[in-house]
Amino acid sequence: MNRRRSSVLxxxxxxxxxxxxxALSPLAGGHMEPWDDGVYYSAALMLAGAVSALVMSGPLPALYAGCLAGQILFALTLLPLEPLFSxxxxxLLAWSLLFVASAWLCLVVRPxxxxxFRQRF
Known part of the structure; x- marks a missing residue:
């Protein structure tokens, strides 16, 4: 698979x-804004970062940008636009660094x- 296609995936x-x-924030944390429940949002970002890195071990900037884009597009399309959107x-920019940190950790630890495992078995 070429590098560009890997980045897109x-x-x-x-x-x-x-x-x-x-999408799961109101159900899991009870708040429309996920960062209002710091425990849920922190855990969700770290889990999502780890899963994303394990599924697609692509470049970190693509992971970070994708996480941001998913959250922003969800908010723009399915939630009412509020005055404090900016x-x-x-x-999002700050909290999503947890996503990148857990993805980086998975990309480093997995190899x-x-x-x-290969040496042992």
Missing amino acids: TFSVAMATGAAIR VGIGF MVMHA
Whole structure:
């Protein structure tokens, strides 16, 4: 698979997980804005980052951009536009670093675990 196609697929997977975080926020956290329930949002971002990196081990910028795009597009299309929407974008930019951190950790740890597993068995 070429690098461009890998980036597009990685972006798409991250976008789907980002949208899922926003969609599940009222059910799991009880708040329309996911960052209002910090525990849910932190855990959801870290889990989504890990899953995205394990499913598609693509470039980190594509993962970050996809997560942001999924959350923003979900909010723009399915939620009422509020006056503080631009402040929410700032929260997304900052909080989504958890997504990237967990994705990076998976991308670094996965090859080490696979290497150790192959040597052992």
